Amino acid sequence: MISNTPHDPPRGRGHTHQGDQAIGQRLRIAEDLCRRRGTRLTPIRRLILETLLRRPTSLKAYDLLEAIRDAQPGAAPPTVYRALDFLTEQGLIHRLDAINAWTACSDAGGEPHDLLVVCTRCGAVAELSDPGLSAQLAACVARSGYALAGHETELRALCADCQAAERA
Template sequence: MKTAKPTATAAVKAAAQSTAQSTAQSTAQSTAQSTAQSTAQSTTASSAHSHEAGHMHGDSQEAALTLAEEYCRERGEKLTPIRRKVLELLLNSGRATKAYSLLDEMRQIHPGSAPPTVYRALDFLLSAGLVHRIESINAFTVCHDLTQCQHGILVVCQQCGTVTELHQPKLRQALVAQIEDAGYRLASDEIELKGLCAACQAAEAAATAAAGSAASVAAAK
């Protein structure tokens, strides 16, 4: 018995389903990215107001920079214009940022900026406790609480680079004690953990749901 050839209608339907699925995936990805950015911005703004006095987020970015200047002055140091600008760029970013990205932004403002300029500023901000270095990805993020000398745990979102500081002194001390008991001398006692933040989880779930819904609609046609 001969096998029937697919009809033109069947071919068109198959092509339509394929196109619909492709479009659904593309739209879902775009929606997810937009949702992630919007939610992340909202989350960052919300968390900024939840910190106690002494944090790097004030009523405005200018207030945060003024606080940093006062903090440096109390330490007998100076937040020079270059140092201030690098700190401002990190505040603008709101997430872990690599040095070369900061250099690119600096060159848009000061075309003659050289790598040592940015690295020296970062070294100062690190020594002053104004920023954290995320060793695992070689990036930098603003320290949100100047009252805490040792933050202990930094949680980094692998998707968007958002960093959350956790203050768990007892947990940190217990872990450090166990490491020292094992015979290690720590070079740094900050702990870096990687995960997916709430905003990115929501975006991922939305993308999956949108793709599934679109595929179901296409299959029903």
């Protein structure tokens, strides 16, 4: 069965109080996960996670650095990259190789997903789960003498909005 868990409704565009509450809850979940794992969601890590949670699409590292400049004027690329590495290791964000960007995980602390569909035009991401398809993919890869290096497979695609724009 495929379950689609795309990002929340567009973040960063006219946030409602409910949107802020949802982001606050996701940040509390992240802090709790880190605490249970013996790690810490430092202020810079929290800021980067919150910034990604508020975005409707993914962000490249330097765009993320620019987005946090007001709150962290002294932030430098190494600081951002270290925070991104930490958040990725904790499963709170995804590194999107297809577009060299990062996005918040929509279900951190929830059900795992195994497929990331990335719009190569706008950076939108859908998180899907189809264990049967993933098992078939792993078996196909194994027949070639390789083994999958991770539990997520990234697919490059165009979202519905970008498909419509391309047709217009």
